Amino acid sequence: MTNRQVADILNRIADILLIKDENPFKIKAYRNAAQAIYYLDEDVRLLYEKGKLEEIPGVGKAVREKIEEMLLTGQLAYYENLLQEVPTGVLDMLAIPGIGHKTVKLIYEKTGIASIDDLLKAAEEGRLRSIPGIGEKTEDNIKKGIAMLKQNSGKVNLGIALPLAEKFRDFLLADEKILNASIVGSLRRGKPLVRDIDILVAAYDYKAVHKRAEKFEEVKKIARKNRENVQGKLIYDIDFEIIIVPPEDYYHSLIWTTGSKAHRQVLLAGVDRKSLRGLNREEEVYAQLGIQYIPPELRENRGEIEKARLNLLPPLVEFGDIKGDLHVHSDWSDGGHDIEEMVSKARKKGYNYLAITDHSKSLPISGGLSEERLKAQGKVIDELNQKLNGFKVLKGIEVDILKDGSLDYGDEILENLDIVVASIHSHFKLDKEEQTRRIINAIKSNKVNIIGHLTGRLLNRRNGYELDIDSILKAAAAHKVALEINSHPERLDIDEETAMKAKEYGVKIAVSSDAHHREDLDLIRYGVINARRGWLTPDDIINTWPLDKLISFLNRD
DNA sequence: GCCGTTTTCGGCCCGACTGTTTTCAGTCG
Numbered sequence: 305m306t307n308r309q310v311a312d313i314l315n316r317i318a319d320i321l322l323i324k325d326e327n328p329f330k331i332k333a334y335r336n337a338a339q340a341i342y343y344l345d346e347d348v349r350l351l352y353e354k355g356k357l358e359e360i361p362g363v364g365k366a367v368r369e370k371i372e373e374m375l376l377t378g379q380l381a382y383y384e385n386l387l388q389e390v391p392t393g394v395l396d397m398l399a400i401p402g403i404g405h406k407t408v409k410l411i412y413e414k415t416g417i418a419s420i421d422d423l424l425k426a427a428e429e430g431r432l433r434s435i436p437g438i439g440e441k442t443e444d445n446i447k448k449g450i451a452m453l454k455q456n457s458g459k460v461n462l463g464i465a466l467p468l469a470e471k472f473r474d475f476l477l478a479d480e481k482i483l484n485a486s487i488v489g490s491l492r493r494g495k496p497l498v499r500d501i502d503i504l505v506a507a508y509d510y511k512a513v514h515k516r517a518e519k520f521e522e523v524k525k526i527a528r529k530n531r532e533n534v535q536g537k538l539i540y541d542i543d544f545e546i547i548i549v550p551p552e553d554y555y556h557s558l559i560w561t562t563g564s565k566a567h568r569q570v571l572l573a574g575v576d577r578k579s580l581r582g583l584n585r586e587e588e589v590y591a592q593l594g595i596q597y598i599p600p601e602l603r604e605n606r607g608e609i610e611k612a613r614l615n616l617l618p619p620l621v622e623f624g625d626i627k628g629d630l631h632v633h634s635d636w637s638d639g640g641h642d643i644e645e646m647v648s649k650a651r652k653k654g655y656n657y658l659a660i661t662d663h664s665k666s667l668p669i670s671g672g673l674s675e676e677r678l679k680a681q682g683k684v685i686d687e688l689n690q691k692l693n694g695f696k697v698l699k700g701i702e703v704d705i706l707k708d709g710s711l712d713y714g715d716e717i718l719e720n721l722d723i724v725v726a727s728i729h730s731h732f733k734l735d736k737e738e739q740t741r742r743i744i745n746a747i748k749s750n751k752v753n754i755i756g757h758l759t760g761r762l763l764n765r766r767n768g769y770e771l772d773i774d775s776i777l778k779a780a781a782a783h784k785v786a787l788e789i790n791s792h793p794e795r796l797d798i799d800e801e802t803a804m805k806a807k808e809y810g811v812k813i814a815v816s817s818d819a820h821h822r823e824d825l826d827l828i829r830y831g832v833i834n835a836r837r838g839w840l841t842p843d844d845i846i847n848t849w850p851l852d853k854l855i856s857f858l859n860r861d
Numbered sequence: 862g863c864c865g866t867t868t869t870c871g872g873c874c875c876g877a878c879t880g881t882t883t884t885c886a887g888t889c890g
Contacts, residue, residue, distance in 0.1 A: 329873055333862035364863050404888050439881055668875040669890060729890055730877075 305374055306522075307341050307348045309539070313374065313383055314338035314367070319395045320386040322405040323412070336362035341371070343640070343823050349375055393419035401452060401766060402445035410437060424450045456764045459497040460542055462830050463793025466491060468522065468538060469501045475520050476505055476546070481512035483551050488561040494601045494833035496796045497763055500543035504561050506554040513548050556580035556589050566605035567598075601836040620836045621815075625848040628657035629825060631702065631725050631756060631788060631816030636681050637662035638670040640821040643681075643688060643697065649822045651695055657851050659698035659723045660685060664712035666704040667729055673701070675717055682720070696851055698722040702756055707731045709745025711752070718751040723858050725788065725816075727756030728769075736770040743771065747779045753858050754814045755780070757790040757797040765794070773802055777809040784860045786812040786846055789838075791831025792824075803838025812846050812857070813838075 318334040340362040341348055351357050352375055357368045374380050397408045397420055414435045417423050423446065426432050432443045469487045476485045482505050486492070489502035507513050514529045517536075523544075526536040534546040549557045556577055560568055571593065583589050590597045596612040599620055611617050633639035634646055641649075643660055650658040662681070663672040673681065682699050689697055700723040704712040711718065711726060718724050726746045734742065746752055758776070759768025780787060787806055790797045795818070798806070806813060815831040817824055835845060842848040846857055 327862080330862050332873075333864095336863080362863070366862060402888080406887055437881070437886080441880060442887095445880090666876095667890070670875095672875095732890095 305349075305378065307344050310348055310371055310374055311338040311342035313380060314341065314370075316395065317383055317386060319398055319405075320390045322398070323390050323394060323409050324386075325405075325409065333362070333364075334367070337367045343821050345823060391418040393422075396420050397423060399453060399765075400446060400449040402449045403442070407438070407442070410435065420450055420453070452765070452767065456497055459499050459764065460540060461497055461763050461793040462491075462494070462796075462833065463827070464540060465498050465501055465542065466830075468540075468542070469503065472501065472520055472522070472538070472544070473503055476503065476513070476516055479512065479516040481509045482507050482516060484554050486558055488547070488558065489563060492562045492600045493564065493603055494837050496793070496799070496834065500545065501538065502545050502547065502561060504547045504549065504554070504557055506551040507548055508550060510548045513546060517546055552582045555583045555586050558586050559589055562600050562603060564604050567603040567609070570605055570609050599836065601833060602839065604837075618839055618841045621832060621840050621842050621845055621848060623829060623832050624654075625842045625845070626653075626655070626815065626828060626832065627850065628655045628659070628847050628854075629817050629819065629828060630659045630698075630700070630723060630754060630814045630847050631661050631790070631818045632658060632825070633662050633702075633818075633820045634660055636660075636677065637667075637672060638820060643684065645822055646819070646825070647688070647692070647695065647697060649825050653825060656694070657696040657698060657854070659700040659725075661700040661702040661723070661725045663729075664701055664703045666706065666712045672704075672712075675713065678713075678717065700725060702727055703752075704729055705742060705746045707734075707742070709742040711746060711749060715749075715751060722855070723754070724752050725754045725756045726752040728760055732760055732766075732769055734769065736772060739769050740772040740775055743776055744779045747776070747783050747785045750783060750860075752783075752785055754786045754788050754816075756788045756816075757795050757818070758787055758802070759797050759799075761795065761797050761799075763794050763796065768797065773805060774809075777806055777811050780806075780811045781809045784857070786814045786857075789813055789815045789831045789834050791815060791817050791827045791829070791834070793827065793830045796830060796834045800834055800837040803835060803840055807838070807840065807844055813840060813844055814846050816847070 314334050315338040318331045321331045321334065340360050348371065352372060357363055357371055370380055370382060394408060394412050398405060411417055411432065415426065417426055427443050427446045432438050432446065433440050469491055473485050473487055476482050484506035486504050488504045491498045491501060505513055510531050514534055517523060517534045518526060522539045524537045524539060526534060528535050532548055536544060538544050547561055580589055580592060583592065587597045596615045596617050598608050598612050598617065602608040608617065629650060632646055634643045635641060647658055663670040665672045665674050678701065685697050685699050699721050701721055702725045705726050705728050706712060743755060759771060761768030787798050789803060803813060813835065815828060815835050817828045819825045819827065846854055
C-alpha cells in the first residue's frame with residue numbers, strides 16, 4: 305500500500321465519522337494523520353519496519369495500529385465495518401458543494417437516498433424541499449452543485465495523473481525488454497485535467513510489455529491487450545493505454561500520440577510516416593519536417609506550427625529558470641512548517657529567494673496575522689536574513705481583498721513589507737461587475753504587487769467567479785501589478801489563456817506554489833507547465849529574475 | 862484520537878454569510 309492509499313482510507317474514515325456525527329476532534333485527528341502520511345517524504349512501510357510510525361506527528365497508538373493492519377493485510381476491519389453503516393454513495397454526496405455532512409445525513413436518514421444520481425433525481429422532482437430544514441434554495445443549490453461535479457467527472461488533475469504516470473513509465477522502463485517509454489497524450493502536453501494516462505513504449509516483444517504492465521501495483525484491471533496496446537484501469541479509476549511500437553517507429557509515434565489531434569493533422573498533412581522511421585530523437589523528426597522543434601505544451605494548433613516554420617517560437621520558461629517562490633505560508637498562519645524549514649527546502653531547490661506570505665487577519669481560521677504578529681514575524685525574518693548567505697527571505701503577506709476591494713491592512717503596514725500578494729477568500733458570489741471592480745480597486749491601491757489566484761477556480765470543484773479580464777489586465781499593466789499562476793494542481797489559476805492575454809497587455813506573471821507545507825514547494829512544476837502552455841518565457845515571469853531586478857519591480861521603479 | 866517545558870486529562874474549537882425559520886443551524890475558507 306502506498307502512502308497515498310493509506311492517507312485516502314484515513315480520510316474516508318473521517319468522512320464516515322462525520323456522517324455519524326462523531327466528535328469533531330476525533331475526525332480532525334484522522335484528517336491530521338491522513339495529511340501527515342500524505343506528505344511523508346519516506347515510504348510509510350519503511351517507517352513501519354523501523355518501528356517509527358508513532359514518531360509521525362498526528363499518529364498515536366490507535367492510528368498506528370490501523371496503519372499496521374493496512375500494511376500487513378491490505379485492508380482494515382475497522383474501516384470495512386464503518387462502510388457497513390454508511391453506504392459509499394452517501395460519502396460521495398459530501399463532495400457536492402453547498403451542502404455539508406449535516407444535510408447529507410439529514411437527507412439520507414429521511415429519504416434513504418444513497419447516491420448522487422438518486423439525489424439529483426429527487427431534487428429535480430422537487431422532493432427534497434418537503435424535508436424539514438431544506439427549502440427551495442438548498443434544493444436548487446444541490447442541483448447546481450451536482451451539475452458542477454458532473455461537468456468534469458472522469459477527469460483528474462495533473463497533481464494526481466502526472467506522478468502516477470511517471471511511476472508507471474519508470475516501472476515499464478525498468479524491464480529490459482522495454483527499450484523506451486514516454487508519457488504521451490494530453491498529459492504530456494500538460495493539460496490541467498486529463499481523462500486518461502497514455503504511455504508509448506518501444507519494444508519488439510509485445511507479450512513482455514503485457515506481462516510487465518500487469519505487474520504494476522497500481523493497475524486495477526486490464527481490459528484488453530494485443531500487439532498494439534494494453535488498456536485498463538489504474539487506481540482512482542483512471543483509464544490507461546500503453547501503445548506498443550517497434551523501436552524504429554518510436555520517435556514519429558511520439559509526435560502522433562502526443563497530439564493534439566489538431567496539431568498533428570496540420571503538422572503531418574501529406575507526410576508519409578514511413579519516411580520518418582529510424583530517427584533517434586523527437587527533435588530529428590521536426591528537423592526532417594523542416595521546422596523548429598515544438599515543445600509538447602505548445603502542440604494545440606494555436607499558431608505554433610506557423611511560428612515554428614519561421615523559427616520564431618519563444619524560448620519557453622523551464623523549471624531551472626525559477627529563482628524563488630513568491631507565495632508561501634508558514635506556521636505563523638496555516639502552514640505546516642516554520643520559516644526556517646521552508647527556507648531550507650527552498651535552498652535545496654536551488655532558489656535564491658523566498659517570500660513568506662502568510663494570511664492576513666480576516667482569515668482567522670487560517671491563523672491570519674494581526675498587525676502585531678505580522679510585525680513580530682518581520683523581526684524574525686530580519687534576524688534570519690542576517691544568518692543567511694546568498695539567500696534572501698522577503699517579508700510578505702497574502703492580504704485579503706475585502707468585499708469592497710479595500711485591503712485587510714492599512715497602508716502603513718503594507719508599505720513596510722517587501723512584497724504584497726492580494727487574494728480573494730470571501731464573497732465569491734458577487735456579480736461580474738462588482739467582482740471586477742473589487743479587484744481593480746485592490747490593484748489601484750498601489751500597495752499590491754501580485755494578485756493571487758485571480759479567478760478562485762478549483763478544478764473539478766468550483767468554477768471561478770466571472771471577471772472582466774481585459775479591464776483587470778489594463779489596470780494591472782498600468783499599476784505594475786503582476787498576476788499569479790498559482791501552481792496548486794487544483795487551481796492553476798490564472799489559466800493558460802489568461803496568461804497569453806496577460807503577455808499581450810504587458811502584464812508580468814509570478815509562478816508561485818502557494819505552499820502550505822515544505823514539500824508543496826515542489827508544486828511549482830505544475831505552474832511552470834501551465835506557464836509553458838501560455839507561451840511564457842523567463843522574461844515574462846518575475847520569479848525567474850535575479851533578486852535586484854525583482855526588487856525594482858516590486859518597488860515599481 | 863492526539864497531545865503535553867502550565868502534561869496523562871481536558872483542550873483541541875474562527876467568524877461571516879446563507880438559508881430556513883423567527884432565533885438558529887449549516888457551510889465555507
